[in-house]
Amino acid sequence: MGSRASTLLREEEIEEIKKETGFSHSQITRLYSRFTSLDKGENGTLSREDFQRIPELAINPLGDRIINAFFPEGEDQVNFRGFMRTLAHFRPIEDNEKNKNPTASEPLNSRTNKLLFAFHLYDLDRDDKISRDELLQVLRMMVGVNISDEQLGSIADRTIQEADTNGDNSISFNEFIKVLEKVDVEQKMSIRFLH
């Protein structure tokens, strides 16, 4: 499979992905082989079913939401480029990136983009607000059945109340950033990709 991966992935494509996502060459080829192994249809794109076949993802409470995050709006196929773009959110921020020229376009793994990824998991209707219902849905997924609707409701209310500064009873992205400003998002939303 490794050989197939390298044949299908052209050098210039790797270069582009490298530039866009910041992954190293070896990381890209490694992830490409993962991509192809997920791609049961062998058509160079992944469908939702391809993701759902990952057994661990089936038990992940937020699995479906995260799968959705891989797909651009309205599409049900994702190519390797898109796959890498999504994964790039979780690349740790490296030292040399910290002091980068602020005028340059923001890398995918910036703090804001990491937060935006999380925010979109909640914000199902993409209105840039987490409404109470949206929050409740996510909470319900995460806590399972051990908790009553009322309890969950009061948690959701409190959460919104805590974050909501403009009184619209929902959490906007700015409020989301604000409420997590003390959290080490750079660390808590990063995983180590093998080199």
Added chain:
Amino acid sequence: ARPLGGRLWSMLLCSRPGCVRGTWEWSYVQTPYIIAIWLLVASVAKILFHFSQRFITVVPESCMLILLGLVLGGVVLMASKKQLYQLEPALFFLFLLPTIVGDAGYFMPARLFFDNLGAILTYAVVGTLWNAFCTGFCLYTAKLLGVIDERVQADLMDFLLFGALISAVDPVAVLAVFEEVHVNDTLFIIVFGESLLNDAVTVVLYKVYISFVEVGAENVHTADYFKGVASFLIVSVGGTLVGLVFAIILGFITRFTKKVRIIEPLFVFLLVYLAYLTAELFSLSAILSMTFCGIGANKYVEANISQKSRTTVKYTMKTLASIAETIIFIFLGISAVDKSKWAWDTGLVSCTLVFIFVFRAVGVIGQTWVLNRVRLVPLEKIDQVVMSYGGLRGAVAFALVVLLDGERVKAKDYFVATTIVVVFFTVMFQGLTIKPLVKWLRVPRSTSRKLTINEEIHERAFDHILTAVEDIAGLQGYHHWRDKWEQFDKNYLSKLLLRKSVYRKSELWEAYQKINIRDAISVIDQGGNVLTSARLSLPSMASRASFPEVTNVTNYLRENGSGVCLDLQVIDNVPGAKVEEDTETHHVLAENLYKPRRRYQSHYSRHFMPLGEKERQDREVFQRNMRSRMENFKSTRYKHHKKERSLKKRRGSDTKDDGSDKPRRNVSSQDKDPMLVPVEPQVEKPLDPEKEEDVGITFVARKAETPKQRPKSVPAALDGCQSPSAVSPTLSSEASHLPWKGSVGLPPPCVSVEATKIIPVDLQQAWNQSISSLESISSPPAPAESVHPRVNALSRLGRSRPTSYTPPGSVVGSTSSIGAQVSQGFFHYPEKKKEEEEEEEGSTLQEMQPLMSSLWPPSSGRTRKPCVYLRSLVIPPPPGGSEPHSRGPTQL
């Protein structure tokens, strides 16, 4: 031991001077007496150090204690020519060390620890081995080169042994120093974790070398080295396993302690200690065992045991650990004064100091370099500096060196002296300078900040996201395994080790409750000056889940941010009879008499702890103050209502006449002070049943105190409002009116200014409505009905919430006008409003009753009970066929 009488007798008989001394039975009490005195000295010393706040911020306590030990040692030495007190290895390893390690293990931040486990293990194992070998070999080289004096009779094995015991970073010293430095969590956990986990390495190296020294270096075969490696695995893995086994036992036992809460803390101490002793028994790593027992058991134990037990465990552990640490440092100081024990060699001392420092630094830098290729968050240069500099040696090294056999290790005295110097140097010099160093390097400090509910939720979400991304990317990384573990824990371990009731609770819910409790406490702490419309959620809220009508309460809570919510767990009590009268009397007395400090305790029980007298007193004072404030306030409002009130008064007395049992209450309140809310006693009743013996914070009422009242509140709580918290607009005021309740543990919750701001608009509307409705009352003739807080909940059942608090005194139609008023911006800030409310309640009391029925939707007949009950307490029930069941309770 002879009976005390006998000894006294012999003392009396012995009339010769000097003989009395002999009959003091010093030998009889000696050991415990000396221990107690030492504890006392150590504790007093701590107090004295902390007198000077500025001084203690510069000089770490451990330094002061060592200095004190030096002084005391000098005194003892001069007095008796011989050092009587030493840091005995047995005392140290069996009693002092476990208390510190137990505390450290039990309160170890588990997530942080496991997040950094890789780094910790590397430093603990590789780092310690590196230090031990390098120090040993280099000292031997120095000996060969003649830097170390000839008198130091030691060969390679001796130096390696010495290197092993001197190279381990000491948990006691690290804790003592780092506790005051407040470096960031990651840095702290790495240094501290290393100091705990390197115990296995130290123990093995020490024992292996001891055996090598005993058989002689020439008799050591290659196989023995492999045995050494094998024994390292056995000691470390075995110690860990022993700890985990005890953790499971501990978790399992605490599942069943519901009936014997008072001994819960004991189990924690005993089993954690037994984990240590058992490991020691099998020559495994006792520190590892205890640490893992603590880490493993903490989650389950904390969930199982009661809040009070949690506090007890925490305080006792901290107290013991603190005192053990104090004694260790003092004894280190004292032991250093004993000249007979040590022999000085400048070469050895200086070489050791240089080597341990250099190798520590080199080791840290080398390992960090490797680790940083793997770590998500690399360790910065300044972190490495602090880690190198924070490699403190301490009492473990000292106790180990004292344990050496002087016969076999000829240079023991030199080693003792060197160890003492090393320990003193690291603890005192490095301990003293690490704080300025950390400041100078601008090492990120820890922020002791509690997570908000948002952070709790989103961080959980982050965990799930990362796990999913790892799975998608096909990486079997840290999150993958953590998730696997959590699944396992949830499916098997928690099921086995947690109480059913606890197991069913969601962690998030727990976190939510903790946050609420914290808020509540901070609100109370800010206390006093703000009248309370506090919406606090109390921990016991979870129990409400079992009630079908929770929704209202939760809605209410939701609308109010978090509401005062009391535990309903005990709600299903059987109604008793004839409580009202007692209650009434009790209340009249209790409310109007100032309760002086009680000098006696009314009962003693080994199984329950009485509420602190001081607390009760404070509460009383607070309530009195509140009330007087309210009266003041009333006087300003008084004019406003004069007319109405006179009307009411008349009516009130009328009703009184036909009232059978309760008129008293009204009389007193109306004649003397119409402002007092007369019906308060009932208000609190619903709280009583909700009390659980295991309440974390004081403001949950207890059932024990008013068992008889429970009956009434049962329907109330069940039907009317799931929880008194639902009632909150009046609850707090009622609390302040119920001094006798106060003793039950409900200080009026107060709201800080911040707290009020989170009260949503619609609550304020409700507030305004209630007030304005009261104001709008012209003169509705009616018998009194208290605005029982439950009314809110009741009416809420039937109708939209904003009207719910409309006191029944207003005609139903008037609600709309109220609404209008509200919308016109009729607004009071909560404190004022509240007071008004109370006042209004008092003044409109009489008019409300008939209206209640019209307010209540007919469908909520069941829910009316509580109110009727209230009314029945206050006044004879008026004739009214509309509420047939409600009168039920009155007739009891």
